[in-house]
Amino acid sequence: xxxxxxxxxxxxxxxxxxxxxxxxxxxxxxxxxxxxxxxxxxxxxxxxxxxxxxxxxxxxxxxxxxxxxxxxxxxxxxxxxxxxxxxxxxxxxxxxxxxxxxxxxxxxxxxxxxxxxxxxxxxxxxxxxxxxxxxxxxxxxxxxxxxxxxxxxxxxxxxxxxxxxxxxxxxxxxxxxxxxxxxxxxxxxxxxxxxxxxxxxxxxxxxxxxxxxxxxxxxxxxxxxxxxxxxxxxxxxxxxxxxxxxxxxxxxxxxxxxxxxxxxxxxxxxxxxxxxxxxxxxxxxxxxxxxxxxxxxxxxxxxxxxxxxxxxxx
Numbered sequence: 001x002x003x004x005x006x007x008x009x010x011x012x013x014x015x016x017x018x019x020x021x022x023x024x025x026x027x028x029x030x031x032x033x034x035x036x037x038x039x040x041x042x043x044x045x046x047x048x049x050x051x052x053x054x055x056x057x058x059x060x061x062x063x064x065x066x067x068x069x070x071x072x073x074x075x076x077x078x079x080x081x082x083x084x085x086x087x088x089x090x091x092x093x094x095x096x097x098x099x100x101x102x103x104x105x106x107x108x109x110x111x112x113x114x115x116x117x118x119x120x121x122x123x124x125x126x127x128x129x130x131x132x133x134x135x136x137x138x139x140x141x142x143x144x145x146x147x148x149x150x151x152x153x154x155x156x157x158x159x160x161x162x163x164x165x166x167x168x169x170x171x172x173x174x175x176x177x178x179x180x181x182x183x184x185x186x187x188x189x190x191x192x193x194x195x196x197x198x199x200x201x202x203x204x205x206x207x208x209x210x211x212x213x214x215x216x217x218x219x220x221x222x223x224x225x226x227x228x229x230x231x232x233x234x235x236x237x238x239x240x241x242x243x244x245x246x247x248x249x250x251x252x253x254x255x256x257x258x259x260x261x262x263x264x265x266x267x268x269x270x271x272x273x274x275x276x277x278x279x280x281x282x283x284x285x286x287x288x289x290x291x292x293x294x295x296x297x298x299x300x301x302x303x304x305x306x307x308x309x310x311x312x313x314x
Contacts, residue, residue: 001125003184003293006078006106008156008312011040013077016070017134018046019057021112022085024135026050029082032134035141036080046070049082057082060090068096077105078154082135084111084189091116092201097123106154106312108289109133110281111215114188115196118203121186121293127311129153130188130211130280131289146279146286153289153311168288170275170304176264179273181239182297185290185308187211189281194225197232206237209298209306211290213244215282218251219262226266240298241267242306243276245283273300 009015015036017029029050033043046066051058058066070079092115100107101124108129109116117128131153137144152166186208187193193212196202214222229235249259260276267274275298279285291311299305 003127004101004104004125005127005311005313006104008314009078009106009154012042014042014044014075016044016046016073016076016079017049017082018066018070018079019049019082020063020067020091020116021057021087022055022083023052023057024050024082028135028139032138035138036134044076055085056087063087064091064094067091071096071100071103071105074103079105079107081109081113081133083133084109084113086112088112088116089201092119100124101126111189112192114192115201117188117292118186118196119201122204127294128292129289130292132287137287142286144287146288149289153291156310156312156314165307165309167308168278168306170300170306171277172304174277175275175300175304176267177270177272177274178300179240180297180299180301181272182295183207183209183239185209185211185294185296186292188213190214190222190225191217194228197228205234208238209240209242209296210238211242211244211278211280213246213281214249215247217249219249219257219259220251222246222249222259223262223266238272240272241270241274242278242298244278244281247282247284273298275300275304
């Protein structure tokens with residue numbers, strides 16, 4: 001399916017905030033909204049953004065109604081998730097994909113929202129955004145959000161809107177396999193990608209640069225999930241791999257086993273470029289925004305960088 005670029009954000013636009021998965025902290029949500037307002041946006045909250053039903057932010061019907069309501073509201077130019085958690089998968093059925101494709105608006109989130117981002121892109125062609133969330137990243141102000149990538153990805157570079165492509169510098173010491181190749185950027189949280197296998201929402205890795213990150217997974221579980229992706233054929237048409245910070249992916253019983261060792265061992269003979277340490281997803285650093293579905297070039301040679309094509313239209 002041909003890629004569909006959403007309309008870019010500009011100052012004064014309305015951002016809708018929903019909780020598609022876990023329960024948002026009220027104080028953190030308020031701080032995140034304050035950051036968005038300071039950046040020049042107006043904010044509209046979903047009716048159930050602070051609801052609670054067990055470990056969900058309200059029941060599945062409420063959460064789906066909030067998301068579809070934001071999709072159908074022509075005044076809302078972008079939809080940001082309050083946080084991750086668990087439960088986004090329940091929203092995939094009966095999501096208003098038709099209106100979303102027609103409205104072509106920005107959808108952004110991470111962690112559990114990985115399933116929404118990749119499924120929406122697969123079913124509509126719409127570029128989605130693996131990016132900071134309101135109550136977990138924007139709540140920390142500029143310390144929680146990489147504003148350069150946010151503006152480049154969602155605002156065409158900012159108020160001037162002149163960006164056609166942009167690049168993320170990467171660190172030479174994080175290179176696992178040197179090389180250069182291009183493809184569609186897909187991926188997100190590894191455990192969520194694994195959970196999609198064998199379902200109607202299985203992510204498509206064909207002709208891709210695959211981004212993988214996760215949190216709190218012991219090294220042996222990272223290895224198991226990578227092996228499962230490989231056995232499922234998900235690396236066959238992957239041209240390159242970008243790895244996140246793998247935050248807190250340690251085994252307290254076996255502290256000498258490192259996530260770094262697992263990644264180096266698994267990818268050392270990969271056919272294309274591989275690099276780790278991109279601060280997107282679960283990270284202690286400012287969250288880097290990545291457009292899902294857009295064409296990128298991964299170069300891990302002398303001057304490592306991820307070159308990202310334009311992700312929005314005006």
